[in-house]
Amino acid sequence: MKAVVNMKYSSPDYMELREVPRPEPTHKQVMVKVLATSVNKADWHILNGKPFPVRLMAGLFKPKYQILGADISGVVERVGKDVTQFQIGDEVFGDLSSIGFGGFAEYAIADEESLAKKPSNLNFEQSAALPIAAVTALQGLRNKGQIKAEDRILINGASGGVGSFAIQIAKSFGAQVVAVCSTNKLQTALKLGADSVIDYTQGDFSGSGDSFNLVFDIIGNLNAHQIDLLVKKGGRYVSCNFSSTVVLNSLYFSLFKGKKLVNMLAKVNQADLQYVRKLAEEDKLLSEIQEVFTLDDVPEALHIMGKGRSNGKLVISV
Ligand SMILES: NC(=O)c1ccc[n+]([C@@H]2O[C@H](COP(=O)([O-])OP(=O)(O)OC[C@H]3O[C@@H](n4cnc5c(N)ncnc54)[C@H](OP(=O)(O)O)[C@@H]3O)[C@@H](O)[C@H]2O)c1
Structure with a gap:
């Protein structure tokens, strides 16, 4: 062969x-x-x-x-x-x-x-x-991010493989999605279901005053100060790109800020492949x-x- x-x-x-x-x-x-x-x-x-x-x-x-x-x-x-x-x-x-x-x-x-x-x-x-991209998005949002219908979610890195599925999976849970990507990918993020978009090339978006119940950081480039500004009290931050910021700050954020910071490593399994297949067959995932x-x-x-x-x-x- x-x-x-x-x-x-x-x-x-x-x-x-x-x-x-x-x-x-x-x-x-x-x-x-x-x-x-x-x-x-x-x-x-x-x-x-x-x-x-x-x-x-x-x-x-x-x-x-x-x-x-x-x-x-x-x-x-x-x-x-x-x-x-x-x-x-x-x-x-x-x-x-x-x-x-x-x-x-x-x-x-x-x-x-x-x-x-x-x-x-x-x-x-x-x-x-x-398989890998959609299941990573699913496990990041559902398993680590404990996504709920009433959540407002920020997806950082929404235009790539993982991000394009993360937008759609977050929407399938009923959450409101704000997608961060570069200028020429904003339309794709909206087409995939994002409620609004942020163009990261226009500067640091963390100080806008907007905050979220869940930040899914696919790029893993947000620092502790930015995470603090972006995650609401009681909220979660999940990085799928091993972030040393998470390792260094998770205990402090959990004890003093009431915010949960986690790194994740996806493990594709048959149940989650079947979950993803069902979403696709319900026309919720393309x-x-x-x-x-x-x-x-x-x-x-x-x-x-x-x-x-x-x-x-x-x-x-x-
Ligand atoms: N933990 C796990 O189990 C796991 C599993 C799969 C993937 N990953 C990791 O997740 C990351 C993404 O994977 P992928 O397959 O989605 O990669 P990808 O298809 O290459 O997508 C990366 C996307 O990020 C965007 N981007 C780059 N810099 C950015 C920034 N500063 N802010 C916001 N967006 C930015 C890129 O486009 P624009 O810059 O043009 O917008 C691109 O669309 C990789 O680093 C990979 O190693 C982890």
């Missing part, structure tokens, strides 16, 4: 599209014919081996995962003898990051728990955009896709990802 291979920690320019053996599923695994995949910051970090702690998981000197790509959608090609939930021909989507990646390829191996049936109303490209690439173009898509300025998701059609 064809796959995009990375043999050393490096830039996308050293990735190669080449023939490799198909992976073999164990008796508990599923082989998926990958029809689409999408890129995430996780792929970018593992490709570069940076920041250094990434190497504790992905290999100290050279990458353990030589075919990256976590998000996939496709069709079940083979099932191990102990697989109970999927059959050959099922259309599925899922996240391979907990079982060694492998999505930038024509075939990939998955555990049952990393997959769910694909949303019936989305095509394979739209479905491949969902995939905002900047561009669809081919397998040859994975390095180009990763270069764009690395710049951190995407408008929604970057998807690969396989």
Whole structure:
């Protein structure tokens, strides 16, 4: 099969599209014919081996995962003898990051728990955009942010993969959403359902006097003073981009300000993939896709990802 291979920690320019053996599923695994995949910051970090702690998981000197790509959608090609939930021909989507990646390829191996049936109303490209980004938004808002219908929520970094889903998921809970993005992405944020938008290129917005029950900070760049101004007493601040501000200030904010500050690390699971599928099938969640690439173009898509300025998701059609 064809796959995009990375043999050393490096830039996308050293990735190669080449023939490799198909992976073999164990008796508990599923082989998926990958029809689409999408890129995430996780792929970018593992490709570069940076920041250094990434190497504790992905290999100290050279990458353990030589075919990256976590998000996939496709069709079940083979099932191990102990697989109970999927059959050959099922259309599925899922996240391979907990079982060694492998999505930038024509075939990939998955555990049952990393997959769910694909949303019936989305095509394979739209479905491949969902797993990591939409589940991160869901877990950030619902699990860590304890979102409620009466909340007013600020989403910082609302125009990228996670942010474009966060706007829609927050709206699905009935909350009021203020989206922070750059000038040429304001219209997209409104189209996705934001009640109002803030253009961060116009300067520091934290001192406007407006404050929120929940701040979901996808960029992780707000300092303690800004967080204090933006989060109402009794409110929550959740960063999905590991923020040292949270580590240094969470106890103080909790004891003296009555505000909860948390960092989060999403863990995609089948129940949340199913939750996301249901939202999509109820027309409450659509995939905002900047561009669809081919397998040859994975390095180009990763270069764009690395710049951190995407408008929604970057998807690969396989
Ligand atoms: N903790 C977890 O489990 C988890 C899971 C997934 C992702 N993440 C992290 O979440 C971050 C975002 O991921 P993503 O997939 O959404 O990335 P992405 O698709 O590259 O989106 C980033 C977005 O942020 C916007 N942006 C850049 N600087 C900004 C600023 N100062 N203020 C507001 N917006 C800004 C960018 O566009 P404009 O600047 O043009 O508006 C872009 O649309 C990444 O750092 C990733 O590592 C964490």
